[in-house]
Amino acid sequence: MGTINAAFSIMTQALDADQAALNVVANNVANANTLGYTTETPNYQENQPLEIGGVSYGDGVTETGATSVRDRVLTERLNQQQQVASSTGAQLTALNTVQALFTPDSGSSSAQAGDISSDLTGFFNSFSSLEANPANNSLREEVLSSASTLASDVSNAAAGLNSQRSALDQEAGGVTSQVNSLTGAIAQLDQQIQSTSPNADAGTLEDQRQQDLSQLSQLIGVNQITTENNGISVTTTAGQPLVSEGQSFQLTTGSVNGVTHFFVGGADITAELASGGGQLGGYLTARDQDIPNVLGSLDQLAFSVSTQVNALNNAGTDLAGDNGNAGDIFSEPALVAGSAAAMSVVMTDPNHIAAAGAGMGTGDNSNATAMAALANQAIVNGATPTNYYANFVSQLGATVENVQTENTAANASVTQLQTQNNALSSVNLNDEASAMSTFERSYQAASQVFTMLNTIMASVLNLGEQATVS
Amino acid sequence: MDGMREMNRPREGLEIRAVVAEASQALARLDADRLEELALACQALNRDLASNAGTQQMQSDGRRSDETLARQAREAAGGMRAFRRVLDATRANLTVMRRLRQLREGKIEYSEAQARGWTPSEPDYGDN
Numbered sequence: 001m002g003t004i005n006a007a008f009s010i011m012t013q014a015l016d017a018d019q020a021a022l023n024v025v026a027n028n029v030a031n032a033n034t035l036g037y038t039t040e041t042p043n044y045q046e047n048q049p050l051e052i053g054g055v056s057y058g059d060g061v062t063e064t065g066a067t068s069v070r071d072r073v074l075t076e077r078l079n080q081q082q083q084v085a086s087s088t089g090a091q092l093t094a095l096n097t098v099q100a101l102f103t104p105d106s107g108s109s110s111a112q113a114g115d116i117s118s119d120l121t122g123f124f125n126s127f128s129s130l131e132a133n134p135a136n137n138s139l140r141e142e143v144l145s146s147a148s149t150l151a152s153d154v155s156n157a158a159a160g161l162n163s164q165r166s167a168l169d170q171e172a173g174g175v176t177s178q179v180n181s182l183t184g185a186i187a188q189l190d191q192q193i194q195s196t197s198p199n200a201d202a203g204t205l206e207d208q209r210q211q212d213l214s215q216l217s218q219l220i221g222v223n224q225i226t227t228e229n230n231g232i233s234v235t236t237t238a239g240q241p242l243v244s245e246g247q248s249f250q251l252t253t254g255s256v257n258g259v260t261h262f263f264v265g266g267a268d269i270t271a272e273l274a275s276g277g278g279q280l281g282g283y284l285t286a287r288d289q290d291i292p293n294v295l296g297s298l299d300q301l302a303f304s305v306s307t308q309v310n311a312l313n314n315a316g317t318d319l320a321g322d323n324g325n326a327g328d329i330f331s332e333p334a335l336v337a338g339s340a341a342a343m344s345v346v347m348t349d350p351n352h353i354a355a356a357g358a359g360m361g362t363g364d365n366s367n368a369t370a371m372a373a374l375a376n377q378a379i380v381n382g383a384t385p386t387n388y389y390a391n392f393v394s395q396l397g398a399t400v401e402n403v404q405t406e407n408t409a410a411n412a413s414v415t416q417l418q419t420q421n422n423a424l425s426s427v428n429l430n431d432e433a434s435a436m437s438t439f440e441r442s443y444q445a446a447s448q449v450f451t452m453l454n455t456i457m458a459s460v461l462n463l464g465e466q467a468t469v470s
Numbered sequence: 471m472d473g474m475r476e477m478n479r480p481r482e483g484l485e486i487r488a489v490v491a492e493a494s495q496a497l498a499r500l501d502a503d504r505l506e507e508l509a510l511a512c513q514a515l516n517r518d519l520a521s522n523a524g525t526q527q528m529q530s531d532g533r534r535s536d537e538t539l540a541r542q543a544r545e546a547a548g549g550m551r552a553f554r555r556v557l558d559a560t561r562a563n564l565t566v567m568r569r570l571r572q573l574r575e576g577k578i579e580y581s582e583a584q585a586r587g588w589t590p591s592e593p594d595y596g597d598n
Binding site for chain 1: 486489493494498499500501505509512513516519520539540546547550551552555556557558561562564568571573
């Protein structure tokens with residue numbers, strides 16, 4: 001190559017490289033608002049130097065393509081935190097609906113489950129009133145009326161919980177098609193990436209794959225593993241493959257004991273999906289753990305109150321003179337499970353309320369006294385009925401608060417990581433260092449705020465007031 | 471003299487719960503300036519408490535200031551738990567970011583490209 005031609009070639013190559021770089025920049029600008037698009041930076045490769053008259057001259061650079069400024073570690077962390085945020089968000093929404101059922105006076109006129117505590121008090125107080133005048137018909141009517149209010153509110157609460165569980169079951173099942181659509185798309189993209197860019201960043205194809213992975217992370221808990229030739233495998237957090245070697249494995253559903261279960265191949269992965277994260281994890285945790293726990297407590301309350309009251313009524317003498325066989329006030333439950341939903345008043349004649357003790361005359365009130373005293377006896381799992389109810393509502397509140405805390409933290413974490421991800425994808429190294437410095441400053445200042453607030457809490461504690469921060 | 475009394479009175483209207491909630495939000499946004507302001511506010515509140523220790527001051531509503539603070543602290547307890555969790559998550563995120571920066575600066579030897587080209591070596595054990 002002649003000297004002038006060589007110099008000209010170096011210049012034109014430099015111009016070509018600049019033009020290619022400008023194209024990359026133009027592409028970045030054009031896609032600035034494209035969701036999931038990652039900014040590309042031009043790659044330059046140094047050309048072989050030229051030997052002219054024994055002197056080596058640089059031969060310029062050639063633009064060899066663009067590399068997306070993405071960091072898989074950061075995006076994986078972002079996806080992981082997104083899974084927690086989505087899971088706790090879905091669980092929190094479900095729990096708030098459950099909690100609303102037990103908030104006093106919050107329900108509709110037909111389902112004021114929140115009034116169960118006052119219903120219990122009213123029911124046992126009606127026996128206290130009957131003690132004073134055991135033959136009084138209106139006081140007897142009042143006992144049945146308050147029993148009916150209690151049974152109705154308990155069974156309405158159980159119906160509300162079962163209805164909420166069914167709604168969650170439907171929502172959970174609906175996630176399946178979205179998951180399958182995304183894993184199918186990821187598998188296809190993986191095939192394309194492996195065939196077109198086995199050793200280099202695949203640009204927009206990788207953006208698309210990342211975008212799909214991010215959406216998948218919002219739906220279920222997944223792990224992603226980088227494989228050879230720029231491919232990825234996607235598994236559930238427990239390791240069940242969803243995408244592998246360009247192939248997707250479909251999630252299917254089936255009904256098991258009346259609720260939707262999830263399968264890959266023949267394996268039932270419902271339990272691992274519940275603990276894995278994502279929206280589906282939140283739905284399943286609420287459906288399979290939170291609601292059954294609340295329903296179990298309500299069942300226990302209904303079972304204990306019904307069986308104890310019925311037993312006492314059948315041990316006394318009613319106004320018709322029935323001694324030891326006055327009959328049940330509530331429907332007698334055979335099992336604890338289902339007691340709340342089935343709770344109802346079966347006694348229609350108030351004369352069958354056995355206010356008198358066994359073998360006593362109808363003017364006696366000793367059995368009414370015993371039934372009123374149930375209010376203060378540990379008849380429900382070692383607690384009085386009202387204390388048992390108060391404890392379980394309080395535990396529900398604590399669960400909601402914990403999930404709220406986790407959700408707040410996960411959302412904050414997602415916001416931080418998105419900020420950093422944007423900074424990484426769109427700025428130069430100096431700006432990135434500045435973003436990092438802001439991150440460090442924020443953390444240090446927040447640590448100071450936390451420490452000082454803790455000190456303030458401790459000071460308040462010294463003032464003699466209890467303030468617990470754990 | 472009135473001015474001195476004013477200075478010694480705990481800052482009425484400064485709700486601890488609101489400070490905690492704002493700190494969590496500012497940390498989520500990585501708003502370092504706001505967090506530093508909040509740190510100064512907390513320092514001032516701390517000073518107020520220290521200078522008023524042992525005294526029982528009455529507020530305009532007739533309640534004792536320490537009672538008000540105790541109530542505020544109880545109300546802020548849940549927010550503090552959330553703030554602590556946000557702080558924990560931030561620390562984990564910061565660790566990830568520090569490692570990434572070290573990776574890009576070449577302070578850590580392995581890289582993504584190396585990982586892609588990585589092939590398992592023969593095991594040193596159990597191959598007989």
